[in-house]
Amino acid sequence: MSVVTSDSTSSRSSQSPAAAGWQREAILALFALPFNVLMTRAASVHQANFDPSQVQVSTLLSIKTGGCPEDCAYCPQAARYDTGLSAHKLMSTEQVLERAREAKAAGATRFCMGAAWRSPKDREVAKVAEMVAGVKALGLETCATLGMLKPGQADALKSAGLDYYNHNLDTAPEFYGEVIHTRAFQDRLDTLQQVRAAGMKTCCGGIVGMGETREQRAGLLQALANMNPPPESVPINQLVQVPGTPLHGTEALDPFEFVRTVAVARILMPQSMVRLSAGRESMSDELQALCFLAGANSIFYGEKLLTTGNPDVERDRALFARLGLVPMPTTDAPGTAHLDLMATTQPGDACTA
Ligand code: SAM
Ligand code: DTB
Numbered sequence: 001m002s003v004v005t006s007d008s009t010s011s012r013s014s015q016s017p018a019a020a021g022w023q024r025e026a027i028l029a030l031f032a033l034p035f036n037v038l039m040t041r042a043a044s045v046h047q048a049n050f051d052p053s054q055v056q057v058s059t060l061l062s063i064k065t066g067g068c069p070e071d072c073a074y075c076p077q078a079a080r081y082d083t084g085l086s087a088h089k090l091m092s093t094e095q096v097l098e099r100a101r102e103a104k105a106a107g108a109t110r111f112c113m114g115a116a117w118r119s120p121k122d123r124e125v126a127k128v129a130e131m132v133a134g135v136k137a138l139g140l141e142t143c144a145t146l147g148m149l150k151p152g153q154a155d156a157l158k159s160a161g162l163d164y165y166n167h168n169l170d171t172a173p174e175f176y177g178e179v180i181h182t183r184a185f186q187d188r189l190d191t192l193q194q195v196r197a198a199g200m201k202t203c204c205g206g207i208v209g210m211g212e213t214r215e216q217r218a219g220l221l222q223a224l225a226n227m228n229p230p231p232e233s234v235p236i237n238q239l240v241q242v243p244g245t246p247l248h249g250t251e252a253l254d255p256f257e258f259v260r261t262v263a264v265a266r267i268l269m270p271q272s273m274v275r276l277s278a279g280r281e282s283m284s285d286e287l288q289a290l291c292f293l294a295g296a297n298s299i300f301y302g303e304k305l306l307t308t309g310n311p312d313v314e315r316d317r318a319l320f321a322r323l324g325l326v327p328m329p330t331t332d333a334p335g336t337a338h339l340d341l342m343a344t345t346q347p348g349d350a351c352t353a
């Protein structure tokens with residue numbers, strides 16, 4: 001019996017990106033490591049860059065739901081798919097602030113506002129900017145995901161106090177055309193460029209479990225890691241399969257392959273927050289624990305993502321307690337976040353974003 005004592009990626013050339021960035025072969029070699037070797041590697045990268053007991057906690061709110069003209073094959077909010085979703089127009093600022101206050105009381109430090117737009121109009125950006133300013137004034141970090149941005153819009157959001165803009169690559173450039181036809185991969189890079197130019201941090205990741213190959217998962221991570229600089233926040237979503245969307249019925253991804261994807265993301269982007277994002281509701285506590293060990297250090301917290309379910313806050317509080325995890329203080333005000341996720345809650349005080 002042979003014993004694995006080293007691996008093919010331990011050479012300097014493949015362990016860190018060359019000037020040209022991460023190469024696909026080096027990333028695939030990481031994916032191919034024995035599971036325990038990959039986990040050990042990812043955990044040590046995590047530990048070298050973060051306190052591994054800390055997990056950043058964000059809450060999502062859909063501020064404008066459904067009726068989207070795009071054709072993203074995974075998305076329940078695309079108007080062209082019959083998913084039974086009830087659409088709603090842009091919420092009022094006061095409604096949004098009420099939800100942000102609830103999120104803060106439940107222990108979130110970042111509040112992310114999502115809108116089912118292809119690209120917002122300037123007057124819509126002005127309304128969101130008002131919400132951003134109000135959420136920021138509550139002492140929360142702010143994030144928004146509104147679709148593609150036109151020149152000037154990123155600046156308006158930054159001026160209002162937006163910390164992060166979420167805009168995902170979603171998948172590898174070579175698989176992208178099988179998932180989305182109404183806008184190009186390059187459009188996404190262009191929006192991200194505007195976000196950077198406005199001085200905001202980027203939250204950018206993708207979805208796995210859409211029928212892509214391992215090579216394509218590596219391609220997504222390659223595109224993310226080779227951004228200069230890489231995104232500060234990297235959401236790794238597992239496809240939430242919604243009846244009526246074209247991807248409903250896609251063969252499920254092996255959970256260990258999902259964990260491998262998280263681990264490789266951690267190794268490629270050592271200083272980014274890697275978010276265990278959509279898909280947690282269907283994951284066991286044990287699987288989530290493996291993802292945290294692999295270097296995930298951020299979650300969405302609250303019973304709902306945008307339109308689909310997320311673990312309820314009681315389950316997450318219990319999970320944090322079982323694993324000895326604690327909420328990460330915000331970078332803006334270190335040490336000020338006292339997120340008593342383990343506290344007993346009263347009915348109705350949980351974030352229902
Ligand atoms: N409309 C904007 C856009 O597409 O950029 C913002 C909202 S959109 C719903 C934000 C992200 O949610 C998508 O880029 C995708 O990565 C993720 N998402 C949407 N539906 C999903 C699903 N069923 N499973 C996992 N992630 C999903
Ligand atoms: C991200 O990467 N995942 C979040 C957030 N960014 C906006 C959205 C997940 C959406 C899952 C499907 C839904 O709830 O509609």
Ligand code: SF4
Pocket residue numbers: 068069070071072075076077078115116117118147
């Ligand atoms: Fe629209 Fe965004 Fe959903 Fe695509 S992912 S259909 S752009 S809401």
